[in-house]
Amino acid sequence: MTRYDYVIIGGGSSGCVLAARLTEDPDCSVLLIEAGKDISRENAPEEVLSGYPAKAYFNKDFTWPGLQAFLGGTLGNRAETRRTAKYEQARLLGGGSSINGLIANRGAPTDYDRWAEYGGPEWRWEAVLPYFRKLERDLDCDGEYHGKDGPITIRRFPREDWSGFVSAVAGLLQARGYPYIEDQNGEWRDGVMPVTSSIDENxxxxxxxLAYLTPSVRQRPNLTILTETMVRRIVFEGRQAVGVEIESGAGPRRIDADEVLLCAGTVHSxxxxxxxxxxxxxDLRELGIEVVADRAGVGQNLQEHPAISVSCYLRPAARLKNLNRHHTQVHVRFSSGVEGCAPGDMCLALIARSAWHALGQRIGSLYFWVNNSHSKGHVSLxxxxxxxxxxxxxxxxxDERDRVRLRQAFLFLAEIAxxxxxxxxxxxVFPANFSDRVRKVSSPGLWNGIQMRVFSGxxxxxxxxxxxxxxxxxxxGITMQALLSDTAELDRFLDRSVAGxxxxxxxxxxxxEDxxxxxxxxxxxxxxxGRLRVCDASVMPTIPSANTNIPTIMLAEKMADFIKAERKALATA
Structure with a gap:
């Protein structure tokens, strides 16, 4: 019977980190299981390697089919405000890091001090900063905040590369008192800043x-990578995890492990x-599942960054010229001042190009999200x-604080635009709605490209x-004039149109435990x-004020050290 020291369920960002770090010990055997396709430097599709990510994150081959989510709240308890939309979650090796928007920020120090209130002092800012430094190779900035030899390349978009639209909006906001900040991952304060990205010199x-599962790591005899494989369940003997059951052509097959590390992500973990x-x-009994442990919090506490945008049809000179460049070039961090909300709780992204096709090239967007949100949902079977x-x-x-801030932000974006x-x-200038219609034409393909070229022409x-x-x-039929003249209509629009x-x-x-x-x-x-851990973004008690990939990598780096230290302690006991 096959047995490993560790079986990792899920080859996303955290799974790749753990596989690479744990197999640094040649006496530690690891199996990494991923439901999606393998991605390596040799076989990675062009859209995955590209520094412009829109064709990757809307490619249906790279995401879980059929995954839907309820997004908006229940304004006025009206059923029509409850809509489902496709919710893209990566299904390939590297997970979100293989298809995401490539934004590489960290969040506020107070985010991690709040984690420490739940998980202990090892999650306070001073304790996680070394792991942010460990993971990065920052090409632009030095000093106490930055690492120079980690696996993840970090760089910023210089002002000379900004589009005419982005430069104009950034200049307007600076003229209105928002200071220019060179380093988004430096001291936490409000201002206009070039976006940090995980895009390399090429x-x-x-x-x-690619960064953690390098060719040399893949050649380690103590690492096995199994892709295009579904894990059916974790196998228990009593209350001890002893392995996993996977789907295979010959039927279910069991793989044994000394410890199971669950890294399937916030939806699937x-x-x-x-x-x-x-x-x-x-709930378990209702589904006919034998109860191993009664933990009411599983699937609860689901959080996201609620987002909305206002778009502009651009004059030719203001459009992004180099279409291989990243579309999000500047972030603007500011504070709402709403009671109970932290400083820097609002984030505005200046989007030079709103989609991969010809129409997207002609549309610039002011894309806003509540950077430190409070609303909570759930995942259930x-x-x-x-x-x-x-x-x-x-x-x-x-949570009313999120509604107030999103409304406040929309009015701010409209005034700026x-x-x-x-x-x-x-x-x-028009309100943008990331509807399933927009999602459909955003799917890469020849026919969508032709349609959008004709329409934009x-x-x-x-x-x-x-x-x-x-x-x-x-x-x-939804116009800025109608939304700006009627608060009730604006709230209805926000409920219908809010996205993650x-x-x-x-x-x-x-x-x-209590x-x-x-x-x-x-x-x-x-x-x-016993013998079971969760090591991905699902363990985060509160949402960071940042794009979540870099915080997830940091978390996995830290979890890997926890596991190594405990393994060493057991070996010497």
Whole structure:
């Protein structure tokens, strides 16, 4: 019977980190299991390697099919505000790092001090900063905040590379008192800053599948990588995890392990726990699952960054010229001042190009998200079949602080977009809605490219029709004038149109064992059972004020050291 020291479920960012770090010990055997395709330097598709990510994160071959989520809240308890939308989660080696937007920021020091309230002092800012430094190779900045020889390349977009639109908006905000900050990952303060990205000197993506699972790591005899393989459940003997059951051509097959490390992500890690008998006992029994551990917090505490945007049709001179360049060039961090909300709780991204196709090249966007959100949702199972996606309900804007801030932000974006200082770079201003219609035409393909080229050519050639065409065909009758003149209508629009930023966290959150809703301790160990840890973004008790990939890599680096230290202690006991 096959046996490993560690079986890692999920080859996303955290799984790749753990596989690489744990196999640094030649006496430690590791099996990494990934449901999606293998990605290496030799076989990575062009859209995965590209420093422009839009074709990667909308490629259906790279995401879980059929995964849907409830997004908006329940304004006025009206059923029509509850809509589901496709929710892209990566399904290939490297996970989100292989298809995401390549933004490489960290969040506020206070984010991690809040984690310490749940998981212990080892998660305070001073304790996690060394791991942020460990993971990075920063090409631009030195000093106490930065690392120079880690696996993840970090760089910033110089001002000379910004598009005319981005430069104009950034200049306007600086003129209004937002200071220019060179280092987004330096001292935490509000201002206009070039985006930090995980793009290397060759303008290529730095995925964890490439940065951590290098050719030399893959050649280690103590590492086995098994891709395109589904894990059905974690196998227990009593309350001890003893391995996993995978799907195979000959039927289910068991693989034994001294410890199971669950890294399937915020949506699929709680689903795996529930399917394996860990969750709220009543829910498990209703599904016909034998109860291994009654933990009511499994799947709860789901968090995201609620987002909305205002877009502008750009004049030709203001458009991004180099279409191989990244589209998000500047972030603006600012504070809402809403009671109970931390400083730097708002983030505005200045988008030079809103999609990969010709129409996207003509649209610049002011894309905003609540950087430190409070609304919470849940993940639950609808079936014990691993091929049936779980129910995902973000319940966005259910916390009034999030609704107030998103409304406040929309009004701010609208005022900025209409400012006369931008007349030279944009014409039509309109509310953007990331609907399934937009998602459909954003899918890479020849036919979508042809359609968007024809439509954008018409918009350029017939400026007298542009406003009518945008209002009729793009926003389907929703106008800025209507939203700005009626707060109730704006709130309805926000509920219908709020989107996430693909930053889910929190569904297996850390905490003490007597905390009813805690699933793991500060070292990722699952309460109530043995030999099982969760080591991904699902253990985050609160959402970082940042894009979540770099915090997830940091977390995995730290978890790897916890595991190594415990293994060493056992060996010498």
């Amino acid at each position: 303008e290529q993506r730095v995925s964890c599948a 709680p689903a795996m726990l529930i399917r394996s008998g860990i969750g709220r006992a009543a 609808r079936s014990t079949d691993v091929r049936v996606e779980p129910v995902v309900d973000f319940n966005m804007l259910s 209409h400012a006369p200082e931008l007349d030279s770079v944009r014409t039509k 018409l918009l350029d050639a017939a400026p007298f029709l542009r406003s009518w065409l945008v209002d009729t065909l793009v926003t389907q 930023v693909w930053h889910p966290v929190g569904t297996c959150r850390m905490g003490t 905390d009813r809703l805690a699933v793991t301790d500060g070292h990722g160990r699952v309460h109530g059972v």
